[in-house]
Amino acid sequence: MVKKMCCIGAGYVGGPTMAVMALKCPDIEVVVVDVSGPRIDAWNGDHLPIFEPGLDEVVKARRGKNLFFAADVERHVADADIVFVSVNTPTKTRGLGAGKAADLAYWESAARMIAGASRSGNKVVVEKSTVPVRTAEAVEKILVHNAHGVEFQVLSNPEFMAEGTAVADLLRPDRVLIGGRDAAAVQTLKDVYLRWVPVERIITTNLWSAELSKLAANAFLAQRVSSVNAISALCEATGADVTEVARVVGEDPRIGGRFLDAGVGFGGSCLQKDTLSLVYACECGGLPEAAGY
């Protein structure tokens, strides 16, 4: 029976995700923690640190009841049955893989802190951040080597929300993905989502498939934007209209019409870094053709 959930990282993902969980699970205490005091103050204030349609209402409905934002990270991690880790995983700027690989320094420090703060019983640790495939292996090693009589189960539960539609995406996700090898831990997290997500939208996989699926989904999205932008350049050179071409192409149900708006190229916080991370994984795996593609 889950009584308390804690999320490390009160960022773009951690804040809205846990606010929606608190809304849908009023009997569970939900605490979002962060090393940044000003960020926590903002979540506790009148002006939330991010703007997303509907977010103010959700936060204000549950804050102080079963939703809390706090800076005393260790205390809340120690008490929680489920710990989500939603720290940033930017592209590395130095060292091996600089410019492509994901920087897992924040994740590793969070894992060491979870192991150090936890004292007894079982704890489910959930990868919410987008991480390279097989990160859970390294996380498990850190947890096991630093554990004090606690059994940890690691799950991968990547987030698919997009900025601008975060609350709508979280309230009605097209899919929730849970990867893990411990069936009981998978079921524990699944039961949380089942409070508001239809069972057919909850996909369970092995750990590595879940980690990789998130990166693969973003690479496919990035490819669509790059494809339509390449066609757009050809349209300009030939007198065709890219909106008309995209509509025709998208009417094929095998392709679909969404995510086919031509523009200046893809931006946002994820598509570029996650595609680079996938390319780096292919290179490290001795798959240069896949990396080049």
Ligand SMILES: NC(=O)c1ccc[n+]([C@@H]2O[C@H](COP(=O)([O-])OP(=O)(O)OC[C@H]3O[C@@H](n4cnc5c(N)ncnc54)[C@H](O)[C@@H]3O)[C@@H](O)[C@H]2O)c1
């Ligand atoms: N932003 C998006 O739209 C989006 C969507 C899906 C997935 N993701 C992924 O989710 C993850 C988080 O992204 P984000 O946009 O929320 O990042 P963010 O930068 O907005 O927030 C991360 C937070 O983690 C905190 N943090 C870092 N290390 C910490 C530690 N050891 N202890 C406590 N707090 C710590 C930071 O202070 C920061 O507030 C990334 O892996 C990202 O790729 C992002």
Ligand SMILES: O=c1ccn([C@@H]2O[C@H](COP(=O)(O)OP(=O)(O)O[C@H]3O[C@H](CO)[C@@H](O)[C@H](O)[C@H]3O)[C@@H](O)[C@H]2O)c(=O)[nH]1
């Ligand atoms: O038809 C389109 C759609 C998007 N874009 C551009 O693509 C980028 C990304 O847009 P969007 O996907 O809406 O926002 P993100 O918040 O970056 O969300 C993506 O990245 C998140 C982080 O991993 C994932 O969770 C989401 O599913 C995925 O859509 C932006 O620069 C858009 O302008 C286009 O140019 N044409």
